[in-house]
Amino acid sequence: MNFELLILGTGSATPVLNRHPSAFLLCIENESFLIDCGEGTQYRLLEHKVKSTRIRHIFISHLHGDHYFGLIGLLSSWNLNQRKESVTIFAPRGLAEILTIQFKHSDTKINFKINFVETDTENIHSILDTNLVSVETIPLHHRIPCCGFLFRSKASKRKILAEKLPENFPIPYIKMLKDGLDISDEFSGEVFLNKDFTTTGSVSKSFAYCSDTAYNELKINQLQNVDAIYHEATFTESELKRAQQTNHSTARQAATIAKKINANQLIIGHYSSRYKILDAHLSESIEVFANTFLAEEGKTYKI
DSSP: OOEEEEEEEOBOSSOBTTBOOSEEEEEETTEEEEEEEOTTHHHHHHHTTOOGGGEEEEEOOOOSGGGTTTHHHHHHHHHHTTOOSOEEEEEOTTHHHHHHHHHHHTTOOOOSOEEEEEOOSSSOOEEEEOSSEEEEEEEOOOSSOOEEEEEEEOOOOOEEOGGGSOTTOOHHHHHHHHTTOOEEOTTTOOEEOHHHHEEOOOOOOEEEEEOSOOOOSTTTTTTTTOSEEEEEOOBOGGGHHHHHHHTOOBHHHHHHHHHHTTOSOEEEEOBOTTOSOOHHHHHHHHTTOSSEEEOOTTOEEEO
16 A cells, blocks of 8 residues: 655744745545645645645644645635635634635635534544545644644455456455455355455555644553654754743654654654754654654655
């Protein structure tokens, strides 16, 4: 199963050249899920030739501008390009009102359907469940209501090796093979062993997105054994007091969470503009959790 994360923006609130505000694209099979939408996200999507029709769900962690100021421009451009597909936006209370006011005073009439789903930022809450993926909120601790998102892809049934099937093979038998069963034809007595006609289906994978948050261990049970976690690391330990004052995390704290949840992979980002070089972030995190990666804009991480 294709399951990968494209980094579109790694910065925090204060602009820095060559570092964009938060935005990420999680790609699962042929669907793309946009997670946060900082200023300029639509340009990053164009740069990476992302097909807008594959984005049908947008997840906004909270209403600080570096996480959603790009949304109005993106939706407006989709409208100008005559988008027809509906889009569902998951966000804390207030975003629907903000967008409605913007469109009202710019006399913008959106010609595709926008569904707003208000997120519960204080409790774990299932917000999406399809044949492909399930998503639930991750309560985070920030200055305003904020939540992360836990994505779990669905495991698929066994895959049929069509070229090995006899001609006019009965459809009910194909369904049985997908379910992992061997088949004994009651008329001919012929036996069809599952291992001869199928291969293993894809396994479930998981990705946790932890946006702006102070260090807290409330999410540890929920995130146990995730395949990958993105966790903000705005500061290094030298600025621990500043992190505490602003309800952000250090790289070491992000690594501590990754270790406690037994994650397979940690990606850190949301760097403060005071850091021009990120070597300290990486070394600090690796001391606690070895399989740490710096989020690099334009890079795709396979999960």
